[in-house]
Amino acid sequence: xxxxxxxxxxxxxxxxxxxxxxxxxxxxxxxxxxxxxxxxxxxxxxxxxxxxxxxxxxxxxxxxxxxxxxxxxxxxxxxxxxxxxxxxxxxxxxxxxxxxxxxxxxxxxxxxxxxxxxxxxxxxxxxxxxxxxxxxxxxxxxxxxxxxxxxxxxxxxxxxxxxxxxxxxxxxxxxxxxxxxxxxxxxxxxxxxxxxxxxxxxxxxxxxxxxxxxxxxxxxxxxxxxxxxxxxxxxxxxxxxxxxxxxxxxxxxxxxxxxxxxxxxxxxxxxxxxxxxxxxxxxxxxxxxxxxxxxxxxxxxxxxxxxxxxxxxxxxxxxxxxxxxxxxxxxxxxxxxxxxxxxxxxxxxxxxxxxxxxxxxxxxxxxxxxxxxxxxxxxxxxxxxxxxxxxxxxxxxxxxxxxxxxxxxxxxxxxxxxxxxxxxxxxxxxxxxxxxxxxxxxxxxxxxxxxxxxxxxxxxxxxxxxxxxxxxxxxxxxxxxxxxxx
Amino acid sequence: xxxxxxxxxxxxxxxxxxxxxxxxxxxxxxxxxxxxxxxxxxxxxxxxxxxxxxxxxxxxxxxxxxxxxxxxxxxxxxxxxxxxxxxxxxxxxxxxxxxxxxxxxxxxxxxxxxxxxxxxxxxxxxxxxxxxxxxxxxxxxxxxxxxxxxxxxxxxxxxxxxxxx
Amino acid sequence: xxxxxxxxxxxxxxxxxxxxxxxxxxxxxxxxxxxxxxxxxxxxxxxxxxxxxxxxxxxxxxxxxxxxxxxxxxxxxxxxxxxxxxxxxxxxxxxxxxxx
Numbered sequence: 104x105x106x107x108x109x110x111x112x113x114x115x116x117x118x119x120x121x122x123x124x125x126x127x128x129x130x131x132x133x134x135x136x137x138x139x140x141x142x143x144x145x146x147x148x149x150x151x152x153x154x155x156x157x158x159x160x161x162x163x164x165x166x167x168x169x170x171x172x173x174x175x176x177x178x179x180x181x182x183x184x185x186x187x188x189x190x191x192x193x194x195x196x197x198x199x200x201x202x203x204x205x206x207x208x209x210x211x212x213x214x215x216x217x218x219x220x221x222x223x224x225x226x227x228x229x230x231x232x233x234x235x236x237x238x239x240x241x242x243x244x245x246x247x248x249x250x251x252x253x254x255x256x257x258x259x260x261x262x263x264x265x266x267x268x269x270x271x272x273x274x275x276x277x278x279x280x281x282x283x284x285x286x287x288x289x290x291x292x293x294x295x296x297x298x299x300x301x302x303x304x305x306x307x308x309x310x311x312x313x314x315x316x317x318x319x320x321x322x323x324x325x326x327x328x329x330x331x332x333x334x335x336x337x338x339x340x341x342x343x344x345x346x347x348x349x350x351x352x353x354x355x356x357x358x359x360x361x362x363x364x365x366x367x368x369x370x371x372x373x374x375x376x377x378x379x380x381x382x383x384x385x386x387x388x389x390x391x392x393x394x395x396x397x398x399x400x401x402x403x404x405x406x407x408x409x410x411x412x413x414x415x416x417x418x419x420x421x422x423x424x425x426x427x428x429x430x431x432x433x434x435x436x437x438x439x440x441x442x443x444x445x446x447x448x449x450x451x452x453x454x455x456x457x458x459x460x461x462x463x464x465x466x467x468x469x470x471x472x473x474x475x476x477x478x479x480x481x482x483x484x485x486x487x488x489x490x491x492x493x494x495x496x497x498x499x500x501x502x503x504x505x506x507x508x509x510x511x512x513x514x515x516x517x518x519x520x521x522x523x524x525x526x527x528x529x530x531x532x533x534x535x536x537x538x539x540x541x542x543x544x545x546x547x548x549x550x551x552x553x554x555x556x557x558x559x560x561x562x563x564x565x566x567x568x569x570x571x572x573x574x575x576x577x578x579x580x581x582x583x584x585x586x587x588x589x
Numbered sequence: 590x591x592x593x594x595x596x597x598x599x600x601x602x603x604x605x606x607x608x609x610x611x612x613x614x615x616x617x618x619x620x621x622x623x624x625x626x627x628x629x630x631x632x633x634x635x636x637x638x639x640x641x642x643x644x645x646x647x648x649x650x651x652x653x654x655x656x657x658x659x660x661x662x663x664x665x666x667x668x669x670x671x672x673x674x675x676x677x678x679x680x681x682x683x684x685x686x687x688x689x690x691x692x693x694x695x696x697x698x699x700x701x702x703x704x705x706x707x708x709x710x711x712x713x714x715x716x717x718x719x720x721x722x723x724x725x726x727x728x729x730x731x732x733x734x735x736x737x738x739x740x741x742x743x744x745x746x747x748x749x750x751x752x753x754x
Numbered sequence: 755x756x757x758x759x760x761x762x763x764x765x766x767x768x769x770x771x772x773x774x775x776x777x778x779x780x781x782x783x784x785x786x787x788x789x790x791x792x793x794x795x796x797x798x799x800x801x802x803x804x805x806x807x808x809x810x811x812x813x814x815x816x817x818x819x820x821x822x823x824x825x826x827x828x829x830x831x832x833x834x835x836x837x838x839x840x841x842x843x844x845x846x847x848x849x850x851x852x853x854x
Binding site for chain 2: 759760761762763764766767768769770771772773774775777778779781783784786787788790791794797798801802804805810811813814816817818820821822823824825826827828829831832833834835836838
């Protein structure tokens with residue numbers, strides 16, 4: 104039997120290897136750490152993310168596939184990996200004080216965060232539906248556990264269970280979609296799928312069409328778009344707050360990374376067939392997210408619905424398609440990562456042990472209790488609502504601009520109307536913070552913010568303002584990351 | 590098309606699989622559901638042999654019957670009071686569920702029957718085990734490595750979430 | 755050369771039974787079993803198509819899917835045990851601390 108060992112370029116997969124090795128290293132060293140030193144696992148994990156980030160910088164402007172065309176490094180994947188690593192870095196920092204406060208500081212937490220990050224990176228780089236599926240699984244399996252990390256808390260258990268059931272259900276649909284595409288193409292490699300679709304008249308091939316539909320259902324669950332969003336509010340509310348922030352940033356972006364890669368780069372020639380469906384999904388996702396968010400009284404739940412709405416805005420970019428559409432989606436996801444993690448950091452800072460203080464009335468009078476936190480929260484909320492001069496404004500501007508350019512003015516009108524609705528519930532919190540007297544409370548102590556959380560707040564505020572006032576540098580980076588593909 | 594004996598075997602296995610599948614989702618007692626699930630998995634393994642995928646058939650029996658259902662039966666034993674529990678079996682979603690599912694079924698079968706298949710002229714592999722091993726070590730070496738990470742993270746996750754403090 | 759159509763229709767039927775199970779049943783374990791049925795439908799389609807296309811890629815993918823299914827089963831059942839410890843119920847409708 105002849106064995107041809109495929110040529111493997113390990114340099115291309117170096118960021119993934121670093122993340123994976125450190126995740127295992129944490130598992131190995133954690134049992135030897137005394138209870139006071141458990142925090143070293145956290146330090147190891149952010150060091151891993153920083154090293155992977157540096158390794159990733161060295162891959163910029165490279166376009167090369169390895170592992171028999173299953174793993175592709177291009178600027179698109181590299182840009183997404185920057186988003187994931189930045190998100191994970193911030194989440195690790197805010198987790199440290201939170202876990203200490205809740206007395207659930209275990210090394211496995213950070214190990215699972217790294218595994219989940221590894222899954223996202225594979226999703227961005229996967230050039231084969233099998234790799235995309237497996238990346239999705241690493242990411243999801245770790246997240247199911249992380250959502251239930253507060254084991255004694257019933258809400259956290261429930262979040263974990265619902266996330267698991269819905270995630271596994273979605274996996275089934277995704278796989279059935281992959282089967283159908285495998286059946287009509289004879290391979291799961293995206294390169295061969297592109298060849299097959301362009302050479303045959305695949306628009307008439309019903310099986311590819313059905314497969315694409317099922318893939319859309321599978322990814323729709325992961326990016327939390329309507330009508331596959333029912334798990335989002337419960338999972339976001341019940342999970343530990345840093346994990347809520349994590350789920351809303353990285354995994355959502357990772358879902359979009361794979362979705363955009365599969366739909367815009369592989370199914371381009373049958374674009375007209377699915378654009379209408381995504382159009383409807385985008386309109387529904389924006390509207391349902393924003394309208395239901397109006398009625399929420401819990402900030403985590405409100406941010407969950409807002410996160411659904413934001414997925415809708417990114418779907419608008421998917422409908423627009425083309426180079427401008429994808430680059431605006433990348434910019435949007437980057438901006439959303441920072442503003443959302445920033446907002447959640449403030450939410451965490453207000454919590455106490457065993458008492459999350461996530462009711463909206465907990466925010467009344469924050470302006471007098473802690474002016475700086477209130478001002479920062481205002482910046483993040485303004486950015487989420489899309490006010491200039493913040494990142495959220497520029498991101499929405501580019502997304503809607505690209506959609507208008509592609510002729511989807513109707514969808515943009517729906518999007519702008521939705522942004523107006525969203526202003527109400529974001530501003531409501533700002534009004535509560537500055538114009539209401541604090542509720543009389545028993546624990547009216549000063550709010551102490553841990554050093555790491557302050558660092559996260561500084562980084563995210565800087566990023567939100569930087570992208571809002573001088574968006575050009577990061578936007579051109581986003582444009583460079585898609586130009587290699589189109 | 591299928592011919593002779595294999596056709597008969599196919600129909601018997603299909604009847605077993607569909608029948609036990611329906612029983613899994615409709616039995617009142619979850620322990621019985623689990624037992625029908627075992628039967629269903631065995632039927633699928635039989636179909637694999639019919640498709641001359643012996644390796645997959647063996648793995649099916651080992652993993653699905655030997656590991657997953659046993660794990661489920663353990664979970665049932667640990668959690669449910671077997672014969673006393675009167676569990677509410679279905680919810681108000683029965684009608685919409687049936688509608689969505691039948692629509693899905695029609696679309697799928699329609700798509701499957703309308704498709705012109707890309708046929709291969711190659712003779713079916715005879716040594717599937719060796720070939721699969723070779724593929725796993727060459728073309729599919731990356732997914733093979735990734736799956737080990739999936740298993741590791743699941744292992745850690747299961748321990749983290751199920752252990753007592 | 756054999757036609758894989760009957761196998762594919764069988765796989766679609768198993769998949770659909772699984773989908774129906776997840777949608778109408780409210781017992782966590784039965785929902786979980788239904789998800790396993792869905793995955794079996796997927797695997798059957800992979801093997802049938804692999805036979806039809808004359809390449810073994812489909813069988814390799816089935817092997818990987820089974821490994822993932824086992825991993826999911828381990829995590830899922832751990833979550834179920836954990837939740838049962840805190841709340842002695844197996845009915846999803848009882849987990850209405852938050853709205854479902």
